[in-house]
Each structure stands twice: as structure tokens, then as C-alpha cells.
Amino acid sequence: MALTKMPLHVAIIMDGNGRWAKRKFFPRTAGHKAGIKSVRQTIEFAVEKKIPYLTLFAFGRENWQRPKEEVDTLMDLFTKVLVDELPMLKDNNVKLVVVGDKSRLSNAVLSNIEIAEVATKANTGLMLNIAIDYSGQWEIVEAAKEIAKSVLANKMQIDQLDENRFVDFLQPTIQQPVDLLIRTSGEQRVSNFMIWQLAYAELYFCKKLWPDFRKNDFQAALDDYQLRKRRFGKTEDQL
Numbered sequence: 001m002a003l004t005k006m007p008l009h010v011a012i013i014m015d016g017n018g019r020w021a022k023r024k025f026f027p028r029t030a031g032h033k034a035g036i037k038s039v040r041q042t043i044e045f046a047v048e049k050k051i052p053y054l055t056l057f058a059f060g061r062e063n064w065q066r067p068k069e070e071v072d073t074l075m076d077l078f079t080k081v082l083v084d085e086l087p088m089l090k091d092n093n094v095k096l097v098v099v100g101d102k103s104r105l106s107n108a109v110l111s112n113i114e115i116a117e118v119a120t121k122a123n124t125g126l127m128l129n130i131a132i133d134y135s136g137q138w139e140i141v142e143a144a145k146e147i148a149k150s151v152l153a154n155k156m157q158i159d160q161l162d163e164n165r166f167v168d169f170l171q172p173t174i175q176q177p178v179d180l181l182i183r184t185s186g187e188q189r190v191s192n193f194m195i196w197q198l199a200y201a202e203l204y205f206c207k208k209l210w211p212d213f214r215k216n217d218f219q220a221a222l223d224d225y226q227l228r229k230r231r232f233g234k235t236e237d238q239l
């Protein structure tokens with residue numbers, strides 16, 4: 001299908017790694033490892049299609065509640081992937097930023113985040129956000145704290161606050177509204193992902209488990225997006 005309507009910002013909840021592994025009688029962590037290929041394909045596809053912003057949900061604040069062994073494996077995987085995939089990001093002119101609460105991450109993860117962010121800082125192509133120890137509610141609470149500080153420091157008046165101004169206090173690289181949210185694995189929920197930015201997003205639920213997600217599945221989501229009528233509160237005739 002010809003893509004006449006392109007989303008500016010695509011967000012993906014990469015779900016179903018555990019179930020993928022379970023079906024193959026592998027440990028859950030094998031599913032996380034297998035999901036890396038899908039991440040690579042997704043980034044390459046976004047680059048090919050010249051999508052400006054891509055945000056991937058890799059680890060939510062609620063995910064710390066998982067068994068320690070699984071959390072440790074995920075953190076080791078993030079540490080390794082940030083190094084392994086850096087050449088691919090550079091080759092594709094991708095700018096990478098990790099969004100989320102950095103205070104609970106290990107030094108190993110943090111230093112590789114820093115290396116990857118610095119190495120891709122000047123890139124001008126796809127803006128890739130990876131959300132780690134992130135939740136939408138956390139982001140909004142952080143914004144509220146910053147706003148309170150600004151008011152207390154007399155840098156802004158409470159009455160100046162509106163929806164536009166509020167956005168300035170969200171995490172810098174994900175302030176762009178999400179146009180298309182994709183969630184794999186058949187679950188139909190937002191799970192505390194970018195709840196502010198999703199306000200008017202088109203939602204697309206894909207039955208495939210994340211490790212099976214390929215470029216053609218991303219294409220199918222974009223095809224479906226072509227059929228959506230985005231009214232933003234207006235009537236059809238007004239568009």
C-alpha cells in the first residue's frame with residue numbers, strides 16, 4: 001500500500017517475549033534475547049520509511065517486580081545491546097536517547113547508555129528513544145515537581161500553566177505526541193506507557209509475539225494507519 005499518511009511519532013510496547021519462550025519450552029530470558037532481532041528490524045524499518053520519532057518500551061517501572069534473575073538478565077542484555085548495536089545506529093544516522101529514571105540502573109548499564117548517547121548525539125536521522133525504568137505516571141509526577149520548583153523560584157506563575165506549557169516539563173526527547181502506538185502479543189492495554197503523549201494516538205494491536213515481529217508486521221501497522229480518520233474532536237466535514 002502507498003503510504004500517504006506517515007506518523008511522525010511511532011511508539012511500540014514490545015510485549016510477548018516470555019510467552020514466545022514458554023511456547024518453545026525455553027526460559028523466559030531466551031525470549032528477551034530473541035527479541036533483539038525484532039528491535040533491530042524495527043529500527044531499520046523506521047529509518048527506511050523516514051519516520052522521525054520512534055519510542056520503544058523496553059522496561060517499565062512495574063517490571064522491577066519480576067524475579068531478580070529475569071531483571072538481571074534484562075539489564076545485562078541492555079548493557080550488551082547498547083554496545084553491539086552502536087555501529088548499526090551510527091550507520092543509520094540514528095540519534096539514541098534512553099528515557100526513564102536513571103537512578104536505579106547499574107553503573108554498567110549507565111556507562112553504556114552514556115557511550116551510545118554521546119556517540120549518536122550529532123546524528124540527524126531517526127530520533128530513537130528507548131524507555132527503561134520508565135512509566136507515564138512517573139514522567140508526569142516528575143513534570144509536576146519541576147513545575148512546582150519553577151513556581152517557587154518565581155520563574156513561572158501558576159496561571160501560565162496550560163497543556164502546551166506542561167509538555168515542556170515532560171522528558172525532553174518524547175514531548176512529540178504519539179501518532180501510532182503498536183503493541184504486540186495481543187494484549188490491549190497501555191500499561192503505563194506514555195500516557196500524556198498517547199492522548200490522541202491511533203492504537204494498533206498486533207497478535208504476534210515480540211520476537212516474531214518483522215518489518216512486514218510494522219508495514220501492516222502503517223497500512224492500517226492509512227485507513228484511520230483522525231478527527232481530533234472535529235467533524236468529518238471540517239477536516
Ligand code: IPE
Pocket residue numbers: 014015016017018019020058059060063074185210
Ligand atoms: C516484554 O515481554 C518484555 C518486557 C516487559 C521487558 P514480556 O516479558 O512481558 O513477555 P510476556 O508478556 O510475559 O509474554
Ligand code: IPE
Pocket residue numbers: 013014015016057058059060062063187189191
Ligand atoms: C509492558 O509490558 C512493559 C514493556 C513492554 C516493557 P508488561 O508485559 O510488563 O505489561 P503488563 O504488566 O502485562 O501490562
Ligand code: MG
Pocket residue numbers: 015016017
Ligand atoms: Mg508482557
